[in-house]
Amino acid sequence: MAENAVAIMPAVIRFDEVSVGVDGKNLLSRVSFSLRAGEKALLGGKSGSGKSTVLKTLLGMRSPTAGVVYFNGQPLNPITVQNIRRCIAYIGQEPVLGADTVRNALLLPFQFKAHRHLSPPDSRLKDVLQRLRLPVGLLSRDCAGISGGEKQRLALARGLLLQKTVYLLDEVTSALDAESKQAVFEVFADPQLTLLAVAHDPDWLERSQTVFEMHAGQMTRTR
Amino acid sequence: METLDISLSRMIMLYGLCLLPWSLLWAIGAGLSRDIGIGIARMTLQLGLVGVYLKTLFALNNPWLNAAWILIMLIVADFSILRRAGLKPRYFALSCFSAVAVSILLSSAYLVVLVIQPAHFYDARYLVPLAGMILGNCMQGNVIALERFYAAVGKNQTEYTTYLMLGASRWEALLPYFRQAVKSAINPSIANMATMGLVSLPGMMTGQILGGSDPWIAVKYQIAIMICIFTSTTLATVINLKLSLPIAFNDYDMLNERLFADSKH
Incomplete structure (x- = not known):
């Protein structure tokens, strides 16, 4: 998507002077940034610099000690948190599939009241798998035998099935081969999708419009 | 039909039965002598107190x-x-x-x-x-x-x-x-x-x-x-x-x- 087009979109994610601390230790110090709809951003930095804390704070898994987090203009609070979580797909390094078979893992979110009415047909499950270059036969496979890279793509498939538009990825392509990685990049070429990816992969750097660098809980924008 | 009471002397005789497992455990070096002593003493004291309060509770009702x-x-x-x-x-x-x-x-x-x-x-x-x-x-x-x-x-x-x-x-x-x-x-x-x-x-x-x-x-x-x-x-x-x-x-x-x-x- 052209950068000009992104620039006129409203901010989907906004951190306003957000600090997070645990046991007197500062994990984030007055972090401010915003991401517009469709923007693709990379979050870099050394291990322990606060990258994952940024993602967790946005999802309400860490509570700010100061500042405000906004999602689509709404401040994150106990009333809005569930709604915000429903709009965001978070995919970590070792996603939990939470079911016996791959099909059940993909359908897991549709067991919850919030998504029950959206339950997709089998044809849509197959479409999503193909889009991520995963074999359709995987649907009947036992989750116990699924590799780390496949798990990551299945977690991404769940986000696509839920029609989420904001994705937080934590080192997602680290376990993927070149072809699978390409499939993931193709998914995020969609201008509708907003992306904040924690990654060390230079391929992500190339594809990101915005780059943030974390250092000891502080954020700087380098692109 | 009344339950047969156990006299004090026969209660002491009953405690004597504990000597059998105690000596057995001592012989194999289980190191439980102190625990056995404490267990038996606590049981006696606690149940004694239960007896006293239940008698009082029943009497007053x-x-x-x-x-x-x-x-x-x-x-x-x-x-x-x-x-x-x-x-x-x-x-x-x-x-x-x-x-x-x-x-x-x-x-x-x-x-x-x-x-x-x-x-x-x-x-x-x-x-x-x-x-x-x-x-x-x-x-x-x-x-x-x-x-x-x-x-x-x-x-x-x-x-x-x-x-x-x-x-x-x-x-x-x-x-x-x-x-x-x-x-x-x-x-x-x-x-x-x-x-x-x-x-x-x-x-x-x-x-x-x-x-x-x-x-x-x-x-x-x-x-x-x-x-x-x-x-x-x-x-x-x-x-x-x-x-x-x-x-x-x-x-x-x-x-x-x-x-x-x-x-x-």
């Missing part, structure tokens, strides 16, 4: 005194459950007490007032031992439920947060652990009912038979107490877990680990 005694039992059980389950009493004491109290009072009242129907519903001879027995068993169930539930949530934090991120409400995300914890708490009481009379004669029934009751009456009381234990354990564990959730989880559905005994805070 005062409804307020009986109620006060049940209240003390409930408070002691409350703290005992939380300590054994690893939860800090200053946060969970009220929720745990409420859950256990409601369940015990409901099942005891049902049993005494509607089923047994003594002349006075507060009759210490029925109310105190029955409520005590139900409470003792219900306590075990609550320890298992709370301990298993919070251990499972703590161990499966990633799985729990995944459910939340996939759109589950807090209740939906916790339900698998909740279900498992309640099942673990109730299974012993179901298994107990299923094997009752086959594996061993239940304690209460044996006591009644030794006390001179007709075996049929003893059987009916045993069935009554088992049903009440099952009912109160199920009720108390479900209510206790449910009431603990708003305390243990913050407004963002995250587990507050500071509320557990092994946290440093």
Whole structure:
């Protein structure tokens, strides 16, 4: 998507002077940034610099000690948190599939009241798998035998099935081969999708419009 | 039919029987001599005190005194459950007490007032031992439920947060652990009912038979107490877990680990 087009979109994610601390230790110090709809951003930095804390704070898994987090203009609070979580797909390094078979893992979110009415047909499950270059036969496979890279793509498939538009990825392509990685990049070429990816992969750097660098809980924008 | 009393000299003779296992354990170097001594001494002292207060309670048979005694039992059980389950009493004491109290009072009242129907519903001879027995068993169930539930949530934090991120409400995300914890708490009481009379004669029934009751009456009381234990354990564990959730989880559905005994805070 052209950068000009992104620039006129409203901010989907906004951190306003957000600090997070645990046991007197500062994990984030007055972090401010915003991401517009469709923007693709990379979050870099050394291990322990606060990258994952940024993602967790946005999802309400860490509570700010100061500042405000906004999602689509709404401040994150106990009333809005569930709604915000429903709009965001978070995919970590070792996603939990939470079911016996791959099909059940993909359908897991549709067991919850919030998504029950959206339950997709089998044809849509197959479409999503193909889009991520995963074999359709995987649907009947036992989750116990699924590799780390496949798990990551299945977690991404769940986000696509839920029609989420904001994705937080934590080192997602680290376990993927070149072809699978390409499939993931193709998914995020969609201008509708907003992306904040924690990654060390230079391929992500190339594809990101915005780059943030974390250092000891502080954020700087380098692109 | 009167139960035969055991004289003091014959009680001393009974304690002498302990010398047999004690010497056996000493011979194999089990190193349990001190524990055996403490165990026997505590049992003697505690049951001696129970004898004294039960005699007093039965003699006075005062409804307020009986109620006060049940209240003390409930408070002691409350703290005992939380300590054994690893939860800090200053946060969970009220929720745990409420859950256990409601369940015990409901099942005891049902049993005494509607089923047994003594002349006075507060009759210490029925109310105190029955409520005590139900409470003792219900306590075990609550320890298992709370301990298993919070251990499972703590161990499966990633799985729990995944459910939340996939759109589950807090209740939906916790339900698998909740279900498992309640099942673990109730299974012993179901298994107990299923094997009752086959594996061993239940304690209460044996006591009644030794006390001179007709075996049929003893059987009916045993069935009554088992049903009440099952009912109160199920009720108390479900209510206790449910009431603990708003305390243990913050407004963002995250587990507050500071509320557990092994946290440093």
